[in-house]
Amino acid sequence: MCPTRETRLRHPEILESTCSMDDSSAAVGDHDTITPTLASSVYERLRGDILRGELPPGHKLRIEFVSERYAAGGSPVREALNRLSADGLVSRRDQRGFYVASASAEDLVELTRTRCWLEEIGLRESMRAFHHDWEEGVILALHRLSRIPRSTSPEEYHENPEWERLHRAFHRSLISGCGSRWLLAFCDQLADQAYRYRQLAVQRIYPKRKEKGEHEALVQAVLARDADRAVALLTEHYRLTADIILKTGDVPGSEPARANPDRTRTGTVAARARSRSK
């Protein structure tokens, strides 16, 4: 219930993406957010540009730069940046401004591991609890996904936003029955991060992967109530994606590119963590 949810259940879909299907704010529900604020608009757009990789990791986000990019004043920009920093998409240092969150191969593997852990819980718990609504939601999500082409162009690969949206919705449906909004919010956050890494890897090559088959096998295991198998497939799905990204070799711009090679990052981080926890 309540406000907290509105804050937590934030990004079920990738970008708002032209919002095709019926946008009827459903039922009585024109209750909330009729007039979006400028800060929220900047937040959404900036978030999208970061996820899409248009703003590369480590890129400095000067207030003025963001201001004129999205045609807004300093205050809304600042608010947006502050939200994003709490989301982990932007890093902030007092008196020193904002940067697009960095990225690295190590971070990707850590991210993937964490994601597998959390989604395993989500899936297992959904299967254990088992509601018809949930099962039907999964099937429906798979069906919708299956009817959409992966790429807008059949020749070379060109991302299809609609496919991305439905793909995300499908994976979310799998864990949606876990009964924990917290877990769902965490998984959303991790999914955002993963999406960014996928965008960062230059993937002009048409993915030769049989994703469709993977999804179908997964749902088959779900319908068979074979939790172990379902989890194994899901986990493999994520691990494979990460591996592909890592193989391409370019997970760029881990840092603002400013030179201070004397102190290793890990050293700094470790020291900071230590000094805080005491």
Place this chain on the structure above:
Amino acid sequence: MCPTRETRLRHPEILESTCSMDDSSAAVGDHDTITPTLASSVYERLRGDILRGELPPGHKLRIEFVSERYAAGGSPVREALNRLSADGLVSRRDQRGFYVASASAEDLVELTRTRCWLEEIGLRESMRAFHHDWEEGVILALHRLSRIPRSTSPEEYHENPEWERLHRAFHRSLISGCGSRWLLAFCDQLADQAYRYRQLAVQRIYPKRKEKGEHEALVQAVLARDADRAVALLTEHYRLTADIILKTGDVPGSEPARANPDRTRTGTVAARARSRSK
């Protein structure tokens, strides 16, 4: 590595709490955050007041109110509120202001479940990876905790901030070897929430619980490398705490107290989630 961390690894301790031990910014490390900003100050203090329960759930946070309470202008206050809303401690609705995140019994059980899931992973993974540093950290944390009284007054219960800090540090040490900063950050967030619930339950009665024993048994299982037993004890530890809070019966102020009983909360949330995911 890098900026992201500073954003994510935020609150290892409960409030900054007079920061006793050596605050030497260690080594070369006066590199970061020398001059805290007003926005950050407001953020910390407001966060503390919410966690401590001084600002009750559902309480409206009017900009002016917060402004004069912490002697700051609108801009820094707004930034702090935006960060807190992303943290899940404050709820925000465009054009309609900020509220202290609501609380309810259902939320507490959901929170506790999630926390058990995540900490189980953290602990299991820490035990599996097993580093000496980690094990020693656990032992050290337990030792420190054991030398501090639970209450400042031996007669009636009066919270000892130092004990709270060390207690938190102890639990964090258990999962600190999991190798995922994401998981640690999530657990921190959940620990914050749990702390708030503890504070919300009027607990003037001296806790008759043998917490010390529970902690010792837990570490014993860790040292014996018995992951199943350790996890069971940890989980029981959290469940028991939640039960105690629930038994007291007062988890107050789930809502801004404004009356609109026609639409059930859950209905609203579900509808919103649905309308977004399509």
Place this chain on the structure above:
DNA sequence: TTCTAAAATAATATCGACAAAATGTACAAA
């Protein structure tokens, strides 16, 4: 040349004023 220190520049953080929106109130009509 290399290092240090001070001035110059640029960027962040903050305030106060204003515009836009929501909430509350008074009053009329059913």
Place this chain on the structure above:
DNA sequence: TTTGTACATTTTGTCGATATTATTTTAGAA
């Protein structure tokens, strides 16, 4: 009474200007 509507008030959200702090450049000394 209840319902609806125009007005007044409160509050949020935004902008532009300014003070404070970091960064870069320049000048000077070793």
